[in-house]
Amino acid sequence: MKVCYIAGREASYSRTHNILTALRNGGFEVETCLPPDKSFRHYPRLIVEFLRKKRGCDLIVVGFYGQLLMPFVRLLTRKPILFDVYISTFGTMVNDREVATANSWKAKLYWLFDHLSMRFADRIILETNDHILGYERDYRVSRQKFEQMFLVTDDSVIYPRPAQNANGKFLVHFHGEHAPFHGVQYIFRAAKLLEHENVHFQIIGKGITYERDRKLADELQLKNITFIDWVPYKELADYMCRAEVCLGFFGENPRALRVLTNKVIETIAVKRPLISAQNAPVLELLKDGESALLIERANPVALANAIRQLKNDPALRSRIAENGYQVFLKHCTQQVFSARLKKIIQEMVRYGSRS
Numbered sequence: 001m002k003v004c005y006i007a008g009r010e011a012s013y014s015r016t017h018n019i020l021t022a023l024r025n026g027g028f029e030v031e032t033c034l035p036p037d038k039s040f041r042h043y044p045r046l047i048v049e050f051l052r053k054k055r056g057c058d059l060i061v062v063g064f065y066g067q068l069l070m071p072f073v074r075l076l077t078r079k080p081i082l083f084d085v086y087i088s089t090f091g092t093m094v095n096d097r098e099v100a101t102a103n104s105w106k107a108k109l110y111w112l113f114d115h116l117s118m119r120f121a122d123r124i125i126l127e128t129n130d131h132i133l134g135y136e137r138d139y140r141v142s143r144q145k146f147e148q149m150f151l152v153t154d155d156s157v158i159y160p161r162p163a164q165n166a167n168g169k170f171l172v173h174f175h176g177e178h179a180p181f182h183g184v185q186y187i188f189r190a191a192k193l194l195e196h197e198n199v200h201f202q203i204i205g206k207g208i209t210y211e212r213d214r215k216l217a218d219e220l221q222l223k224n225i226t227f228i229d230w231v232p233y234k235e236l237a238d239y240m241c242r243a244e245v246c247l248g249f250f251g252e253n254p255r256a257l258r259v260l261t262n263k264v265i266e267t268i269a270v271k272r273p274l275i276s277a278q279n280a281p282v283l284e285l286l287k288d289g290e291s292a293l294l295i296e297r298a299n300p301v302a303l304a305n306a307i308r309q310l311k312n313d314p315a316l317r318s319r320i321a322e323n324g325y326q327v328f329l330k331h332c333t334q335q336v337f338s339a340r341l342k343k344i345i346q347e348m349v350r351y352g353s354r355s
Contacts (some may be wrong), residue, residue, distance in 0.1 A: 001349065004054045006033040006046060006073060007063030007084075013038075014233065014262055015064050015086055018152050019341075021334055023061070026342035031057060040068070047072045054079070058349050062121065065089075070117035080348040083121035088135070089113045096181050096255040097208060115139045123348060125341075127151050127260050130280040134258060147344055150285060151265045152337035157234050160271040160325070161241035169200040170311045173243035173272075175236065176263050178207035183251030183277070185209075185216055189300035192220045194307060204228040204239060240270045244317065245310050248276025252298035260285065265332050268292075268324035273317045275306045285331060291323040 031053040035042035064086035090110040100106035132146040246267040267274040278294035288294040295302040
């Protein structure tokens with residue numbers, strides 16, 4: 001069976017990489033239409049490339065960011081379309097980045113991108129049932145279109161390594177974009193509370209709130225943080241496994257109520273104990289005190305206390321890490337994801353769309 005995969009993010013982007021890996025592991029022949037980077041200027045070329053590569057394909061997979069591509073894909077093919085929506089435009093631009101107010105014309109345009117792209121798809125992948133219920137309500141899309149599939153990571157790259165921290169300090173790890181829903185500022189405030197307790201943080205990544213976050217770190221005169229701009233994905237697990245604890249997200253904006261995030265899955269994949277904010281999507285996968293420590297959002301005191309709790313209780317660290325890893329093996333491996341994706345695609349080709 002032959003699949004055409006078109007997306008707005010490059011092959012090295014984690015979601016693109018994981019979907020392509022799952023398709024190939026499922027035995028599909030895959031034609032790809034991908035840009036070299038995330039710039040929208042590549043989209044016209046992608047559409048032209050799609051016109052050529054879609055021939056002979058049994059099904060089209062539109063990946064992230066596909067909202068602007070979907071109308072053209074739908075216009076140019078009658079093949080079934082599976083949409084890996086991943087995140088919404090409205091949620092990102094309005095609820096997270098706050099570049100427009102909810103009732104502005106920009107927000108209505110963002111909503112329309114999301115609504116039309118999902119309306120044109122035959123089936124849609126989302127990571128949790130909470131996401132599905134929200135998208136059905138917020139973007140007026142039929143519940144029958146959705147397929148729940150937890151986030152996945154490439155477990156040929158992200159897997160447990162032996163502990164490597166040898167500097168004598170309790171190392172806490174965070175990686176990801178500095179964005180409002182990640183709440184990096186609360187990590188910094190927790191670091192301040194722990195500055196005299198032999199706890200050190202490694203923070204990997206940059207992003208839209210990076211300058212503001214670094215200014216806060218300077219104001220707090222933090223000496224217990226190492227900043228790293230970027231590491232190759234293939235080396236990420238090495239950095240994570242140097243740490244005794246890995247962190248998820250802690251932001252207070254609306255998007256933080258509706259995310260699961262790759263770093264949550266990557267932490268349990270490397271068998272490290274996770275501390276993250278508690279929300280409905282995370283609770284579909286993990287249990288507080290058993291497979292993670294889940295705390296109140298935007299609460300640096302709660303975060304510092306959770307770090308302190310794991311620092312002082314090696315048995316709890318080990319138990320949470322092991323239980324989280326077992327959740328990963330059951331729900332989030334490439335093998336599990338690929339098998340589920342293959343079944344969905346086979347059903348779509350065999351029986352047609354649900355729309």
